[in-house]
Structures are given as structure tokens and as C-alpha cells.
Amino acid sequence: MRRRDLITVIGGTPIAWPCTVLAQPTGQVRLVGVLMGFEDEAISRALVAQFRASLATLGWKEGDNLRIALRWGTGSTDRIAALARELVNMRPDAILGETTPVAVALARETKSIPIVFVTVSDPVGSGLAASVVHPGGNVTGFTYVESTVGGKWVELLKELVPRTLRVALLFNPATAPPLKFYLPSIQAAATSLAIQTSTAPVHARDEIETVVAAQARGPGGGLIVMPDIFNAAHHELIIALAARYGVPAIFGNDFAESGGLIFYGADFAETFRLGAGYIDRVLKGANPGDLPIQLPQKFTLSLNLKTAKALGLTVPGSLLARADEVIE
Incomplete structure (x- = not known):
């Protein structure tokens, strides 16, 4: 199910394009x-x-x-x-x-x-x-994304998985956007929900399993897979490891159709x-x-019910009602 809105405003204000008439494509x-x-x-x-x-x-x-x-x-x-x-x-x-x-x-x-x-x-x-x-x-x-989206990742993971007590932020420092962009909103949301956060930098494919396994060792472990081209390039491995270790993960890139539990962005x-x-x-x-840089005003929420079921999760009706895409 998809409900997509056009993202063409900055700060809630419609962009007014200059009235200059531009040349049309030529031969x-x-x-x-x-x-x-x-x-x-x-x-x-x-x-x-x-x-x-x-x-x-x-x-x-x-x-x-x-x-x-x-x-x-x-x-x-x-x-x-x-x-x-x-x-x-x-x-x-x-x-x-x-x-x-x-x-x-x-x-x-x-x-x-x-x-x-x-x-x-x-x-x-x-x-x-x-x-x-x-x-x-x-x-x-x-x-x-905007900086406040980090807090939404924490809130959505907690809403979907109420037992969440700690989350690790998976990212590669060489390829991810600066973590400081997201950290204030992530930490604020985590504090309000009594969730412990930790950073989990990785530099190579074979380091990913160590992070996922660590979140599975104790109760309430979860994962925020940060928007990062390294994570994107290895999303199939991350999804497979999260399933193997039973670790709920929210993704900053839309991999719900590939088996990712939940995406918001x-x-x-x-x-x-x-x-x-x-x-x-x-x-x-x-x-x-x-030409002004355009910021997203409408975000998409995607859920994979098959993955949720495999993890033993019951997706709240309120979350289903807000989802733009549900994979069954």
C-alpha cells in the first residue's frame, strides 16, 4: 500500500520559482x-x-x-x-x-x-x-532526512518492540553522514523512553555480525541501521543477521521489501x-x-509483516494505520 506525497516545499513554504523563461531542449x-x-x-x-x-x-x-x-x-x-x-x-x-x-x-x-x-x-x-x-x-x-528523524527511529522501534531497552547505531565512519547530525534527537528520544544507546562503528563487512550478535546477548536489544552507503551495500547481510539473531532493526534506507523490519524516511x-x-x-x-535545496516534508513508513512475525512481534494497529507501505 503506497500513499506518496510530493516533496516540494522548504520549511512548509511552497517554493516560488523565478519567472525567467528558460531555453527548451535543442538538437x-x-x-x-x-x-x-x-x-x-x-x-x-x-x-x-x-x-x-x-x-x-x-x-x-x-x-x-x-x-x-x-x-x-x-x-x-x-x-x-x-x-x-x-x-x-x-x-x-x-x-x-x-x-x-x-x-x-x-x-x-x-x-x-x-x-x-x-x-x-x-x-x-x-x-x-x-x-x-x-x-x-x-x-x-x-x-x-532532517536531524529530528533520528528520534523518530527510536520512537518507532520502541512502539513496534515495547521490550526494547538498548539500541546500537550501526554505521561506517568513512561512508556515513556525520553522526552528530542525528545524535541529539536520538539521545533525547532514548532518554525519554529509558533506552540506552551506543554507537557501533564498523569498517568492514566481517565486523557487522559482531555488532548484531552483541545486541542479541542481553534482553531488549535493538538496532538502528543508519543511512550509510556501506550499510546499503551490505543490507542483505544485515537483514539476514538480524533475522538469525532475532534482533529488531529499523533502517534509515528503505529495505523493507528486501526483508528489513521497518523503515522511516x-x-x-x-x-x-x-x-x-x-x-x-x-x-x-x-x-x-x-536553486534552493529542498527538504522533505512528508516521510514514508514501511513495515514488513513477514519479518515482524518471524521475530514474534505483534504490530500495533496504530502503527499499521500510519504505514505508507506494508509488505505481507
């Missing part, structure tokens, strides 16, 4: 680079397909007036840096970058080629923009559609520094 073939943080057959490829389809509806047709140079990261900062350099050296007309590490790597390589980012957590804190309303420079785009597909809109504006002459 010239424009090159757009796309750098994804990780590759997943069912998830990230569908997002790229959404981006392509959205550009087509705006008049940009591959093989006609558009060429897309697509590159896939693997959740590795070294590979992302190399791919960012490769794309910039191609001198595209614009680049779409997915995730914070990707956007940062692209911005490091060029101060002139327009960059539109999607699924970035803290663009100002990450040094990508001077401000949300007036980014300046050559970078703008769409965030998919913005609609990624909608973000890519909106990203295509900004790429369209840039190709028609808009300055990215003049």
Missing part, C-alpha cells in the same frame, strides 16, 4: 553524469530508471538530445573518489550524485560543473552548500524524480547556486 546532445553510491539490482537500478523516465517526460531523450554516463559505487570511498574524477574529466553538462559521500567527492573534483545531489543528509554541515535557501556555488539538490523514488527536474532546469540554463 544538441547533452551529457549528464550519474554517480550512484552502490549498485543493487532491485533498488538502485529502479531509482536510476525513475530518473531516466522523469528526464524523458521533460523532453530529454537518450539517443536523441541526451547521453547519460552512469557509474556505480560499491559503498567504498576510494572507488567513489575515482569514479567522481572519471566523470568530471568527461566534462558533462551536469552531474547527478546520490548520497553524501558521492556529492562530497564530486564537489571536491569540480567547482564549475553543475552538481545536483539526492539522498544527502546534511548538505550545509557537509560543506556542500552555504545555506539551504541560497546554496551558492555549483551544488544543490534534495535531502531525504523520505521516498527515494520521488527524490530521483525531483532530481531530474533540477537537472532539467540546469540544462536549460539555471544556476545551481540559485
